[in-house]
Amino acid sequence: MTTTIPAPRTPYAPPKKRRVNWEKWGWLYMRVSGVFLVVLIFGHLFVNVVAGNGVRAIDFAFVAGKWADPFWIVWDTLLLWLALIHGANGMRTITNDYAHNPMLRRLILLAILASTVVLLVLGTLVIYTFDPCPANAVAGTLPSFCPAK
Amino acid sequence: MTTATLEGTPSAAPEVPSFTVTLIVRRYDPDVDAEPYWQDFDLQMYGTDRVLDALHKIKWEQDGSLSFRRSCAHGVCGSDAMRINGRNRLACKTLLKDLDISKPIYVEAIKGLPLEKDLIVNMDPFFESFKAVQPFLIASSKPDKERLQSVAQRERFDDTTKCILCAACTSSCPVFWTDGQYFGPAAIVNAHRFIFDSRDEGAQVRLDILNDKEGVWRCRTTFNCTDACPRGIEVTKAISEVKQAILKGNPNKVDIVLG
Ligand code: HEM
Ligand code: SF4
Ligand code: FES
Numbered sequence: 001m002t003t004t005i006p007a008p009r010t011p012y013a014p015p016k017k018r019r020v021n022w023e024k025w026g027w028l029y030m031r032v033s034g035v036f037l038v039v040l041i042f043g044h045l046f047v048n049v050v051a052g053n054g055v056r057a058i059d060f061a062f063v064a065g066k067w068a069d070p071f072w073i074v075w076d077t078l079l080l081w082l083a084l085i086h087g088a089n090g091m092r093t094i095t096n097d098y099a100h101n102p103m104l105r106r107l108i109l110l111a112i113l114a115s116t117v118v119l120l121v122l123g124t125l126v127i128y129t130f131d132p133c134p135a136n137a138v139a140g141t142l143p144s145f146c147p148a149k
Numbered sequence: 150m151t152t153a154t155l156e157g158t159p160s161a162a163p164e165v166p167s168f169t170v171t172l173i174v175r176r177y178d179p180d181v182d183a184e185p186y187w188q189d190f191d192l193q194m195y196g197t198d199r200v201l202d203a204l205h206k207i208k209w210e211q212d213g214s215l216s217f218r219r220s221c222a223h224g225v226c227g228s229d230a231m232r233i234n235g236r237n238r239l240a241c242k243t244l245l246k247d248l249d250i251s252k253p254i255y256v257e258a259i260k261g262l263p264l265e266k267d268l269i270v271n272m273d274p275f276f277e278s279f280k281a282v283q284p285f286l287i288a289s290s291k292p293d294k295e296r297l298q299s300v301a302q303r304e305r306f307d308d309t310t311k312c313i314l315c316a317a318c319t320s321s322c323p324v325f326w327t328d329g330q331y332f333g334p335a336a337i338v339n340a341h342r343f344i345f346d347s348r349d350e351g352a353q354v355r356l357d358i359l360n361d362k363e364g365v366w367r368c369r370t371t372f373n374c375t376d377a378c379p380r381g382i383e384v385t386k387a388i389s390e391v392k393q394a395i396l397k398g399n400p401n402k403v404d405i406v407l408g
Contacts, residue, residue: 024395098327
């Protein structure tokens with residue numbers, strides 16, 4: 001029987017230098033976006049479900065009315081991008097925790113990335129190409145500023 | 150000079166209360182058992198006894214095959230960290246009377262490291278991480294005279310000098326349980342000990358090592374490590390100071406958080 005004696009002094013190999021340290025910037029992003037999300041999420045919730053008539057006020061006209069104001073377009077765009085990337089980065093972290101099989105890990109990470117990109121594109125498209133007064137809409141569901149109203 | 154003598158008649162020491170306690174130990178013998186299992190032991194113990202004494206009593210009087218590590222028996226060597234009623238403690242620093250002895254006391258090996266036998270785990274991965282952070286003084290000057298340090302400079306890293314490498318913190322960390330590649334709290338504590346030492350010149354090397362994918366950024370600030378440390382080291386705080394040192398690129402720029 002042979003015995004392998006490991007090398008007594010393995011020289012120190014400096015960690016591979018990647019151009020971008022994703023772990024560090026990801027960590028920082030969670031905290032910076034978190035600060036903005038507190039304001040954005042609770043502001044969003046307050047305006048939508050507390051102020052005015054509360055949750056019953058939400059319908060097509062309510063959303064159209066909000067997006068007639070550039071303030072809410074910017075607000076919702078920020079909320080969309082910050083929260084989605086925040087959530088996706090969080091899911092990436094959890095995947096790294098639990099998915100030990102390298103193939104499975106790659107697959108899950110790719111699925112998270114793909115779904116995030118799709119949702120970001122669709123969401124942004126909705127916010128910026130939104131038509132508040134679509135033709136042949138059911139009368140009475142439109143916001144007050146539409147000519148058809 | 151007079152020799153100290155005993156004056157008066159010595160009064161008998163007050164009787165130490167005695168009680169029966171049940172220990173439920175997670176047993177595992179790789180030669181016999183496919184899976185670990187729980188085994189009960191009823192013991193007559195005293196108010197001055199610790200969990201370690203109970204384990205000794207089992208080993209010496211009931212079942213000599215029970216395996217566990219201990220050396221100093223006084224909280225110095227760090228060999229007997231184990232999970233006692235679900236919390237990582239040193240068996241030699243945990244008095245039975247401080248636990249709820251009306252219920253059985255559960256004792257098992259620490260989690261996240263390969264189980265070898267009964268309460269013994271393979272500590273190699275733990276010490277590999279410790280070695281990886283270069284836990285020794287790196288200084289360019291020859292040690293031909295004292296390296297002076299002010300009281301404040303010594304105070305800066307005092308907390309992390311107290312580590313006895315028992316692994317209670319690392320094996321209480323949920324990130325370490327699921328991802329064995331993570332350096333773990335103990336390695337970061339021992340890097341902190343040198344990163345914030347004014348005599349050391351290797352801070353940047355260690356910060357680079359811990360800036361890695363499996364380094365400090367994996368920490369989720371759960372505070373399990375701080376709760377577990379038998380030396381009362383503020384482990385989570387030390388980790389966040391290392392994070393700050395990496396972000397600021399220099400340990401001297403890290404604000405001292407009083408706590
Ligand atoms: C109130 C606003 C929010 C704040 C202040 C906040 C803050 C944070 C912070 C600081 C982390 C990092 C935790 C760590 O690494 O230790 C985190 C993780 C995470 N966040 Fe948020 N967040 C907020 C909203 C959200 C929202 C809206 C989502 C969902 C889209 C989300 C999903 C996640 C996920 C999945 C993680 C990863 C959890 C983990 O690492 O175990 N968060 N959050
Ligand atoms: S920091 Fe505390 S719990 Fe962790 S190894 Fe050192 S003494 Fe043990
Ligand atoms: S036996 Fe040495 S620390 Fe407990």
